[in-house]
Amino acid sequence: MNKLVKHSQLNSWEKHKVESPFFAAWVIHDALEGKGFDRLWGISEFAAEHKKWLSSDSSTRHREIEQILESQRWYVILDRPFSPLFPKPLSTKDTYQGVIFGGAKTTQPDSELPYTPLSPLTMARYLPKDGLTVFLGGAGMEGDYIPSQIEKLVSVGIDGAIAGKLTEGIFVDAAAVMKYRYPARSISGFTATGPFKVSTDWSLQAAGISRQLPQNGQFNLIGYSWGSLVAAQTALFYAEKGEVIDNLVLIGSPISQEFLSELKGIRGIKRVLVIDLTNKDDRIYAGMSEAELIASLSSLSEQMMESQLSGSGQGHFFYGVAGEQGEVRRRQLAERLKVEGLK
Numbered sequence: 001m002n003k004l005v006k007h008s009q010l011n012s013w014e015k016h017k018v019e020s021p022f023f024a025a026w027v028i029h030d031a032l033e034g035k036g037f038d039r040l041w042g043i044s045e046f047a048a049e050h051k052k053w054l055s056s057d058s059s060t061r062h063r064e065i066e067q068i069l070e071s072q073r074w075y076v077i078l079d080r081p082f083s084p085l086f087p088k089p090l091s092t093k094d095t096y097q098g099v100i101f102g103g104a105k106t107t108q109p110d111s112e113l114p115y116t117p118l119s120p121l122t123m124a125r126y127l128p129k130d131g132l133t134v135f136l137g138g139a140g141m142e143g144d145y146i147p148s149q150i151e152k153l154v155s156v157g158i159d160g161a162i163a164g165k166l167t168e169g170i171f172v173d174a175a176a177v178m179k180y181r182y183p184a185r186s187i188s189g190f191t192a193t194g195p196f197k198v199s200t201d202w203s204l205q206a207a208g209i210s211r212q213l214p215q216n217g218q219f220n221l222i223g224y225s226w227g228s229l230v231a232a233q234t235a236l237f238y239a240e241k242g243e244v245i246d247n248l249v250l251i252g253s254p255i256s257q258e259f260l261s262e263l264k265g266i267r268g269i270k271r272v273l274v275i276d277l278t279n280k281d282d283r284i285y286a287g288m289s290e291a292e293l294i295a296s297l298s299s300l301s302e303q304m305m306e307s308q309l310s311g312s313g314q315g316h317f318f319y320g321v322a323g324e325q326g327e328v329r330r331r332q333l334a335e336r337l338k339v340e341g342l343k
Helices: 013-019 021-033 043-053 058-070 120-126 145-155 170-180 224-239 259-266 292-308 314-319 323-339
Strands: 003-006 074-077 132-138 161-164 186-191 193-197 220-225 246-253 272-275
Touching: 003 021, 003 043, 013 021, 021 043, 021 058, 021 074, 043 058, 058 074, 132 145, 145 161, 145 220, 145 314, 145 323, 170 224, 170 292, 224 259, 246 323, 259 272, 292 314, 314 323
Parallel strands: 132 161, 132 220, 220 246, 246 272
Antiparallel strands: 003 074, 186 193
């Protein structure tokens, strides 16, 4: 009987009938859609626990189901598995799936088959991938380009892509660029009761993200324009707590050379990838001086207005354009990041 069982329900004599996660995921996928294996015992219980969380996109949904199976919380048991997760063991005289090895053919009842748990090295193959890639947009962190970029990251196979939001509004963010293009570990000032100094909070929670840091996948931060400064501060925040950031991606970033050099020298940040848009006529670039930043403001305003009027995404706003043109550009960006090693 074809069935879907939890780890605690798996009988020892059925272990060699457990289908491997990749193929088993398609069995569950089709059963949920009623396209096959509609009599898969246990599918209702699985659906009640997981279906509401699964993506509506077919390929993404398959990957999500596969990750659930890789954690070995659930198993698909088939009468004839295509690629058994726990194959029958070999002996010097016995057969393996009907083939004679070095002697007379003998058989062994399923109930007597020995079962050896997977070693830690083998188990590592089946741990769920819980990668986290946070995308942080430009000043104000609003606009259809942000969910569009998340969708493109997911579509090329970058795990756990999600948007973060840490903003006080487009104009406040723009004004804060001068301050946050440098490391901001604390904020100092004066009140009626005297001077104060408090540590800054650049945690994921501050950016509206409830996810935990990944245990078996990459932790990536991607920032565009103002978002690149938030990404940089967040990377510094976590690296100084002993956490590892696999990729820090700064796109169209006004970050100072001092801050950029510091980030590149931190062991906990494996890679800093800078994507300037100067070849798109953007005057903003990573490592620019304050004088250059101030001088670029008039050009930035013109590009913003032109982008809004023409919908063409000029210069600094190259990836923020709406419509088909923007979709293509964001897809190309996602594909580039995949090639660059983001997972």
